Amino acid sequence: MSEPETLPAEVHPEAALLPWYANDTLGSEERQSVARHLESCAGCRRELEELTQLKHDLAMVYGAAPSPSPQLARSVLQKVAVETSLRRSADLQGGHRLAAVDQWLRSLFLPQWVPTLAAIMLVVQFGLLLWVTMPVEEDRITTRSIESLALRYRVSFQEQATEGEIRALLNAIRGRIVDGPTAERTYVIEVRGGDPDSSKKTLAMLRARTEIVALVETLTP
Amino acid sequence: MAMDSTHGRDDSEPDLLAAVAMGDPSAFDRTYRLYEKRVYQYVFSLIHDQTLAEDIVGETMIAVWRGAGTFSRSSRVSTWILGIARHKSLDALRRLGRRQREVDLDAVADLPSHTDTPFEGLHRKEVASVTQRALGTLSREHQEILRLVFYEELPYGDIAVLLGIPANTVKTRVFYAKQQLKRQLERLSQKEPIS
Numbered sequence: 001m002s003e004p005e006t007l008p009a010e011v012h013p014e015a016a017l018l019p020w021y022a023n024d025t026l027g028s029e030e031r032q033s034v035a036r037h038l039e040s041c042a043g044c045r046r047e048l049e050e051l052t053q054l055k056h057d058l059a060m061v062y063g064a065a066p067s068p069s070p071q072l073a074r075s076v077l078q079k080v081a082v083e084t085s086l087r088r089s090a091d092l093q094g095g096h097r098l099a100a101v102d103q104w105l106r107s108l109f110l111p112q113w114v115p116t117l118a119a120i121m122l123v124v125q126f127g128l129l130l131w132v133t134m135p136v137e138e139d140r141i142t143t144r145s146i147e148s149l150a151l152r153y154r155v156s157f158q159e160q161a162t163e164g165e166i167r168a169l170l171n172a173i174r175g176r177i178v179d180g181p182t183a184e185r186t187y188v189i190e191v192r193g194g195d196p197d198s199s200k201k202t203l204a205m206l207r208a209r210t211e212i213v214a215l216v217e218t219l220t221p
Numbered sequence: 222m223a224m225d226s227t228h229g230r231d232d233s234e235p236d237l238l239a240a241v242a243m244g245d246p247s248a249f250d251r252t253y254r255l256y257e258k259r260v261y262q263y264v265f266s267l268i269h270d271q272t273l274a275e276d277i278v279g280e281t282m283i284a285v286w287r288g289a290g291t292f293s294r295s296s297r298v299s300t301w302i303l304g305i306a307r308h309k310s311l312d313a314l315r316r317l318g319r320r321q322r323e324v325d326l327d328a329v330a331d332l333p334s335h336t337d338t339p340f341e342g343l344h345r346k347e348v349a350s351v352t353q354r355a356l357g358t359l360s361r362e363h364q365e366i367l368r369l370v371f372y373e374e375l376p377y378g379d380i381a382v383l384l385g386i387p388a389n390t391v392k393t394r395v396f397y398a399k400q401q402l403k404r405q406l407e408r409l410s411q412k413e414p415i416s
């Protein structure tokens with residue numbers, strides 16, 4: 001922008017503060033100094049009148065501007081509701097150990113790196129969940145006996161998908177992330193104990209959740 | 222001195238955000254409803270794309286939900302939330318290669334001018350229409366700063382933080398933005414046919 005960094009010489013320094021005198025956010029010292037100046041300066045009084053009128057007109061314009069679609073509120077509030085219930089169930093069921101880890105993981109979820117981190121952390125959390133909840137022996141046996149029936153999918157998640165949503169979806173299909181992320185940010189999900197029929201069902205479930213899953217394809221073993 | 226406040230300034234907003242930080246979904250619900258439209262309009266004014274603007278508002282509000290605990294009370298809640306939205310908007314613009322960054326002159330030209338309304342002083346609608354068209358001719362920086370001062374009613378210190386510019390630049394930019402808007406308003410009011 002090619003405008004001067006300073007005000008024209010003829011403009012009173014108090015005039016530069018008038019917009020904030022009009023929106024009532026000056027500190028008391030500046031407010032008083034502007035008020036004193038206004039008593040003796042007709043030019044600044046006129047300027048303040050203009051600014052007050054302008055503020056009113058702008059409020060009219062901005063107030064009449066369109067709102068976002070109602071789906072937006074629905075999807076955001078729903079996402080928050082899901083996270084809330086996951087948080088609560090983690091607190092209730094997982095006991096201290098899991099809740100503490102969950103909280104620590106959550107603290108890492110700064111907005112910028114949510115999607116990538118979410119999936120990486122999922123692997124960690126899922127592993128932890130197995131460790132906490134599953135008897136070791138049985139797990140080993142199951143793994144061996146149904147390994148041939150494990151079905152794999154290549155999946156990429158929507159950027160805005162939350163860790164909670166991804167976790168809930170994985171629970172729903174009884175799947176877990178076994179590989180990824182690749183440079184294209186795809187992951188491999190494994191679902192055990194599948195037959196061709198349940199594979200179709202899983203695929204349909206993944207494809208239906210377009211708000212979470214951006215892309216899904218079956219991997220041939 | 223009682224100035225009329227656009228959004229009914231509420232000193233309890235930091236407490237509301239503290240409740241959000243504790244994971245209270247009803248506090249988030251209230252926060253969401255207080256800010257949805259304002260954040261959307263601000264984001265839309267920066268990126269001129271309805272779908273993208275809605276995505277960014279969604280991301281912003283989820284970031285508010287998850288990050289409410291990091292709000293430091295050194296600024297207004299609105300400054301903090303708009304700051305998140307602005308950051309995400311600029312990221313999106315960078316990804317888009319800034320192609321939608323400049324003022325959408327076509328959209329401005331399409332606005333109705335209400336020429337068939339009989340002139341009896343300027344009606345509310347006409348004032349709004351002329352003001353909107355005048356605003357549309359300003360640079361994005363000027364439009365943005367006028368919104369932050371006169372609609373969001375932010376202190377100049379908050380605007381300086383939000384835009385990442387010195388407080389003095391905030392003051393001069395508002396001065397020139399207002400001057401520019403006034404010129405455009407005069408130009409458009411003269412062009413407005415009077416029957």
Ligand SMILES: [Zn+2]
Binds near residue numbers: 014037041044045
């Ligand atoms: Zn003066």
